[in-house]
Amino acid sequence: MPGRNSSLVGYVAVAYFCPKCSILKLGTKTPACGFYLHHTRLQESSSVKDLGVIMDDQLKFITHVNSIVAKAQSRANLIFKCFVSRDLNTLLRAFIVYVRPLLEYASPVWNPHHKYAVAKIESVQR
Numbered sequence: 591m592p593g594r595n596s597s598l599v600g601y602v603a604v605a606y607f608c609p610k611c612s613i614l615k616l617g618t619k620t621p622a623c624g625f626y627l628h629h630t631r632l633q634e635s636s637s638v639k640d641l642g643v644i645m646d647d648q649l650k651f652i653t654h655v656n657s658i659v660a661k662a663q664s665r666a667n668l669i670f671k672c673f674v675s676r677d678l679n680t681l682l683r684a685f686i687v688y689v690r691p692l693l694e695y696a697s698p699v700w701n702p703h704h705k706y707a708v709a710k711i712e713s714v715q716r
Contacts, residue, residue, distance in 0.1 A: 614638045616647060643696050651700040655707045662692045662714045689714065 612635040613625050625632045637646040637653055644654035669684045693711055702708050 608632070612638055614645065614647060616649065641696065643699055651702075652707065654700055655702065655710055658692050658695075659710050659714055662689050665689050665692065666714060685715075 608627055608630045611627060612633050614635060614637070637644055639645075643651075644657060645651065646653055666685065666689050669681065669688060673681060673684060675681075693714060702711055
């Protein structure tokens with residue numbers, strides 16, 4: 591009966607993963623056809639989050655930059671609220687440990703080379 595169990599596992603996996611799957615079409619010459627996974631049509635979306643990086647169909651990454659800047663500012667404000675000490679070395683270490691990883695995660699992928707993105711990211715560090 592190993593065939594029965596494997597088909598059941600495949601059915602459960604498809605039922606679980608299909609809602610999490612989506613199609614991101616890049617470029618203007620992408621065909622307008624539907625994509626299916628085990629007779630379930632996959633939805634199209636204008637942006638997807640993959641491994642923590644938000645990509646849109648224009649590969650601009652501005653949504654990702656806005657998201658990480660909001661998280662980093664929130665975490666930096668939390669550091670100022672939670673730490674009673676105003677010792678510069680302590681605050682600097684807390685910033686390096688808790689905030690900078692948010693700003694630097696996968697940066698070679700989304701490479702902030704536009705001036706507005708760089709300015710927005712650097713605004714957190716001021």
